Amino acid sequence: xxxxxxxxxxxxxxxxxxxxxxxxxxxxxxxxxxxxxxxxxxxxxxxxxxxxxxxxxxxxxxxxxxxxxxxxxxxxxxxxxxxxxxxxxxxxxxxxxxxxxxxxxxxxxxxxxxxxxxxxxxxxxxxxxxxxxxxxxxxxxxxxxxxxxxxxxxxxxxxxxxxxxxxxxxxxxxxxxxxxxxxxxxxxxxxxxxxxxxxxxxxxxxxxxxxxxxxxxxxxxxxxxxxxxxxxxx
Amino acid sequence: xxxxxxxxxxxxxxxxxxxxxxxxxxxxxxxxxxxxxxxxxxxxxxxxxxxxxxxxxxxxxxxxxxxxxxxxxxxxxxxxxxxxxxxxxxxxxxxxxxxxxxxxxxxxxxxxxxxxxxxxxxxxxxxxxxxxxxxxxxxxxxxxxxxxxxxxxxxxxxxxxxxxxxxxxxxxxxxxxxxxxxxxxxxxxxxxxxxxxxxxxxxxxxxxxxxxxxxxxxxxxxxxxxxxxxxxxxxxxxxxxxxxxxxxxxxxxxxxxxxxxxxxxxxxxxxxxxxxxxxxxxxxxxx
Numbered sequence: 183x184x185x186x187x188x189x190x191x192x193x194x195x196x197x198x199x200x201x202x203x204x205x206x207x208x209x210x211x212x213x214x215x216x217x218x219x220x221x222x223x224x225x226x227x228x229x230x231x232x233x234x235x236x237x238x239x240x241x242x243x244x245x246x247x248x249x250x251x252x253x254x255x256x257x258x259x260x261x262x263x264x265x266x267x268x269x270x271x272x273x274x275x276x277x278x279x280x281x282x283x284x285x286x287x288x289x290x291x292x293x294x295x296x297x298x299x300x301x302x303x304x305x306x307x308x309x310x311x312x313x314x315x316x317x318x319x320x321x322x323x324x325x326x327x328x329x330x331x332x333x334x335x336x337x338x339x340x341x342x343x344x345x346x347x348x349x350x351x352x353x354x355x356x357x358x359x360x361x362x363x364x365x366x367x368x369x370x371x372x373x374x375x376x377x378x379x380x381x382x383x384x385x386x387x388x389x390x391x392x393x394x395x396x397x398x399x400x401x402x403x404x405x406x407x408x409x410x411x412x413x414x415x416x
Numbered sequence: 417x418x419x420x421x422x423x424x425x426x427x428x429x430x431x432x433x434x435x436x437x438x439x440x441x442x443x444x445x446x447x448x449x450x451x452x453x454x455x456x457x458x459x460x461x462x463x464x465x466x467x468x469x470x471x472x473x474x475x476x477x478x479x480x481x482x483x484x485x486x487x488x489x490x491x492x493x494x495x496x497x498x499x500x501x502x503x504x505x506x507x508x509x510x511x512x513x514x515x516x517x518x519x520x521x522x523x524x525x526x527x528x529x530x531x532x533x534x535x536x537x538x539x540x541x542x543x544x545x546x547x548x549x550x551x552x553x554x555x556x557x558x559x560x561x562x563x564x565x566x567x568x569x570x571x572x573x574x575x576x577x578x579x580x581x582x583x584x585x586x587x588x589x590x591x592x593x594x595x596x597x598x599x600x601x602x603x604x605x606x607x608x609x610x611x612x613x614x615x616x617x618x619x620x621x622x623x624x625x626x627x628x629x630x631x632x633x634x635x636x637x638x639x640x641x642x643x644x645x646x647x648x649x650x651x652x653x654x655x656x657x658x659x660x661x662x663x664x665x666x667x668x669x670x671x672x673x674x675x676x677x678x679x680x681x682x683x684x685x686x687x688x689x690x691x692x693x694x695x696x697x698x699x700x701x702x703x
Contacts, residue, residue, distance in 0.1 A: 232596060258598035266596060272589040275582070283586050286579050287598030328597060 185210045185367050186231075186336055191240035192391075193223075193230045200226035202391030203240070208336070213358065213368045215382035217375050219411060223391035224371040225267055228340045231369070232264035233257045244336065258287045261335035267344065269321040271313040271328075278309035280324055284331030291333025292364045298327040301357050319350035326354070330361065337361065339370040343377060355381050375407060389413045421551050422672040423665060428553075430664025431561035432626075434568060434657040436619035436637070437644035439612030442571075445651035446588045446608040449499060449510045453518035455638030457613060458620025460521055461487060462629050463529055465536055465621050476538050480621050484614050491613025492606040499609070500602055518634065525631035536624040560622045565657075567615060572653050574611075584608055588651065643686040649696025658697055 186208040193201040200223040208214050216224050229235040231242060233254035242250045249260055263284075271280050281298060299306045302323045308316070313324060322342060329337060343351040351374070358381055362368060372378035378385055379399040387395040387410040395402070395410035408414070436458065443449045451457075461483055468479045498517070502509040538556070545554040575581040587594040587604045595601060623629065623637065640663065648659025663682050670681025689696065 234592060234596070253600075254592075254595040255598045255600045258596070264596050266593060270590055270593040270596075272586045272593070274589055275585060279582055279585075282579070283582055283594070283597045286583055332598065 183210050184208070185212075185245055186369070187243040188231075189241045189243075191227070191230065191242065192238045193226050193235055194238050195226050195235070200391055201230065201237075204388075204391065204393055206386060206393065208367060208369060210335075210367055211362060211365070212384065213362055213370065213382045215378035215385045216369070216371045216388060217373070217378050217385055217407075217411065218388035220373075222388040224388055225340055226391075227388070228264060228338045228369070228371055231336075231338055232262060232266075234264075255287070258332050258334075259289065261289060261333075262338065263329035263332050263334035263336070264338040265322075265325045265329045265340060265342070267340040269318070269325040271316075271321050271324055273312075273314045275313055276310050277305060277313055277316065277324055280313045281305075281309075281327050281331055284328040287332055289333040293330045293333050295331070298330060301360060302327065317350075319346050319354065322346060322350075322354055323357075326357070326361075330366070335365075335367060337366050337368045339368065341371055341373060343372060343374045351377060375411065379407075387411055417550050418672060419669070422668045424551055424553065425557065426665030426668025427661055428557035428561040428664070429668060430661030431564035431657075432557075432619060432622055432660070433640055433644045433663050434648075434660025435564035435615055436623070437641040437648075437656050437660055438568060438571065438653065439614075439616040439619075440638075440641045441645045441648075441651065441653070441656045442608055442615075443612045444645070446584055447495075447499075447503065447510075447605050448507060449503070449514065450507075451612070452511065452514040452638065453521060453634070454514075454612075454616060454641055455636070456518045456521040456525075456634030457487070457616045458623060458637055459629055459631065459634045460525065461617035461620035462536060462624035463525055463534075463631075465624065466529075466534055469536070476536065476625075480618070483621065484617050487617035488610040488614040491610040494613070495606045495609035496602060500605065503605075522631050522634060529631060531630055531632070533628045533630045534624075535628045536621065538625045542625055556625060560626070563618070563622075567618065568653060568657055571611060571615075575653070580604075580607060640682070643682060646696060647686060647689045649698040652696070652698050655696055655698035662697070 184207050188204060188206040191201055191204045192199060204227065216227065218224050226235060230237050233252055237250060241248060244260055244262065247260065249257055252260065272283065281295060305324070313321065316324065342354060355377065358368065382399060384396065384398055386393045387407060389410060395406060440451060440454045443451050465479045465483050468474065468482065469476060499510060499513060502513045542556050545552050575585055583594060583599045583604050584607065587599055587601060591601055644659040644663050645656055647662050648655030648657065662685060666685045667678050667682045670677040
């Protein structure tokens with residue numbers, strides 16, 4: 183069953199056509215990774231899906247509801263949660279308070295504070311600490327927990343691995359199967375191509391705002407991906 | 417002994433300054449709006465109460481109970497109708513809007529109530545006092561202080577314990593990310609302004625019982641709020657309380673030295689903080 187359906191979506195970032203007539207479908211329970219070089223329009227796409235940037239044209243449907251013009255806070259109720267680039271935790275709030283902001287527009291679902299603490303056990307003893315005192319990887323985990331606590335149908339993750347050590351990234355991605363098993367669909371944007379290929383059911387490669395390659399990781403050769411990523415050939 | 421007395425009177429006055437400054441601090445902390453009409457709003461509340469007492473003959477405490485929620489509602493509407501639109505045009509636009517509001521309010525008050533100086537009469541309560549050892553403590557300053565403390569503590573609990581309060585602090589940190597977890601910034605801002613207006617109304621009524629006011633009193637009151645906020649540290653509720661108390665105690669001790677020193681002493685402490693500790697005494701954490 184299709185959860186998210188994007189049709190001919192164009193988003194401008196200033197004068198730049200950051201996303202250019204993109205169409206994309208996402209099935210329930212799937213993990214889709216979007217890869218692409220810097221400036222390919224990946225983050226703009228996610229921001230448009232979360233309602234932070236408004237599209238110039240095209241439509242976005244979530245479970246057959248047109249949400250193209252909904253503002254960000256209404257999309258949370260509709261079932262979309264974005265883990266923003268750079269984590270963006272609330273600096274003056276504690277770890278637990280950061281997580282609790284995710285419950286403000288809580289939908290019914292499997293995720294609760296206890297469940298997040300089970301997913302990331304280290305958080306329990308650090309919950310009273312200020313969020314700004316955490317390491318980058320820990321902040322990323324809190325940002326994911328915060329997003330999950332609204333019980334989204336669709337979890338958007340922007341540049342999870344940015345600025346983090348590979349071992350930390352791997353550890354955070356280890357939580358992904360459990361998140362998907364709980365019924366959440368994930369759309370992740372990833373610059374680390376090999377990491378994306380490892381965790382995703384399908385990948386889309388963006389180049390200048392258009393999808394130039396799509397498929398299952400097993401069916402794509404590294405040469406195809408390389409060409410799509412850098413825009414070489416054809 | 418008169419020095420201890422000055423200290424106690426200053427402490428009690430400081431609670432009122434803190435309550436008065438809270439709204440200014442909250443609106444700046446959450447929305448980055450410097451509300452230049454803050455002092456005038458306190459005066460509007462005073463005149464409104466004066467008109468209500470005169471018009472209906474209701475006791476003062478009933479009028480206070482009516483005026484404060486009315487101002488909260490007024491605050492919410494002011495944010496949604498007047499300030500929200502100017503927010504997207506940058507800080508200069510909101511400054512101009514609140515400056516304009518300040519002038520309009522002063523002139524409307526002048527038109528309706530004339531330039532006469534008034535006081536809110538609370539009967540014998542305003543002058544009654546009790547002895548605490550060698551010190552005489554007025555009931556009015558004490559009740560004012562306790563009420564201010566209770567209101568500040570209540571706001572503190574609201575900000576730290578409730579979902580909406582957390583959203584206020586989250587929006588203050590990062591508005592865009594707060595919208596990602598479902599905060600409708602217009603509503604959150606409305607609530608922040610409602611709290612600001614309610615506290616400024618309450619403070620305005622207490623000022624009105626303590627001392628006289630006229631339509632042009634607002635700006636000179638505003639400076640006290642600014643000083644309390646800057647001394648305490650921007651965006652910190654407990655900093656504002658500390659700032660208010662420091663200001664109150666300084667003024668009280670200043671007047672003990674020489675009555676003409678009252679306001680000057682406060683301004684000097686304010687200047688010293690700006691020069692040597694511009695982040696305020698309790699800087700850092702929001703709320």
